[in-house]
């Protein structure tokens with residue numbers, strides 16, 4: 001199956017007063033038609049910066065220092081001109097933001113916002129309104145009410161569903177969702193996840209789902225990429241990564257999921273806080289917080305190792321794995 005998106009060695013940096021911060025380092029991934037990939041990591045791990053990189057819209061003073069972002073036709077999106085990029089956006093790739101409800105224009109009824117998209121991309125307004133209505137129906141929205149509403153007349157969950165509907169309006173091959181459920185209550189979160197699964201099946205669309213919350217990821221993605229300090233440290237099929245994480249950081253993220261019942265003391269978390277990007281050790285970026293670290297981890301960058309279960313991991317421990325680590329994960333799962 002062909003790749004809808006092919007990102008190679010994407011690196012993004014921010015010049016600061018104290019030096020250059022490398023927020024994203026050599027990130028590569030591919031997404032196939034209908035496939036859904038998750039990017040997970042703590043705040044500051046570089047997830048949103050990757051998303052900005054895909055759109056070649058890294059906020060100032062950031063810059064893409066290397067890499068390529070290719071879509072279906074093989075063109076490097078980082079090299080196309082602004083007009084081409086504007087057209088590409090919505091028609092081939094679109095984005096839903098964490099607080100995308102706030103990206104709706106507060107002064108315009110939803111139907112006018114649909115018309116604006118039609119106008120900007122030279123689509124037939126009537127047809128696009130009909131399309132919006134059918135998408136809003138898929139989102140379990142009262143379409144007449146929503147089309148005639150101003151954003152402030154809708155709840156946060158409804159606005160998020162409208163934003164997802166708008167992102168799908170021009171049939172893009174891929175939708176990037178940056179923390180699409182983070183600002184929502186648990187019920188709305190659940191319904192957005194259910195909707196995302198529905199549209200994946202019905203529209204066979206590819207999704208890139210970015211979140212800090214590893215507990216929601218398995219519901220929507222086929223495979224997952226774990227980021228720490230701007231680097232990918234583990235990737236693989238989501239079920240494998242969730243049931244037997246190999247990198248101690250991934251294990252820590254999973255063990256941070258609070259239990260549904262029982263004592264929250266079972267939630268172990270990860271010690272320390274996200275590392276300063278300009279103070280990374282020569283070796284593994286997670287060295288200072290890792291409770292399984294070895295001497296060589298601070299000095300030697302861990303090699304990528306691909307395991308039997310199709311998981312790849314950048315960790316010196318990957319060769320030394322045994323039952324012990326996985327047993328501890330299973331133990332944690334029994335408590336949540």
Ligand SMILES: Nc1ncnc2c1ncn2[C@@H]1O[C@H](COP(=O)(O)OP(=O)(O)OP(=O)(O)O)[C@@H](O)[C@H]1O
Pocket residue numbers: 014016021023041042043044045046047048049050059060061062212277
């Ligand atoms: N405008 C900026 N100036 C300097 N550094 C920046 C800027 N924006 C981002 N960074 C750096 O990039 C790193 C990654 O930020 P990014 O927002 O991509 O992380 P994230 O994983 O998406 O976190 P969050 O979920 O909190 O947005 C930050 O830790 C910071 O060091």
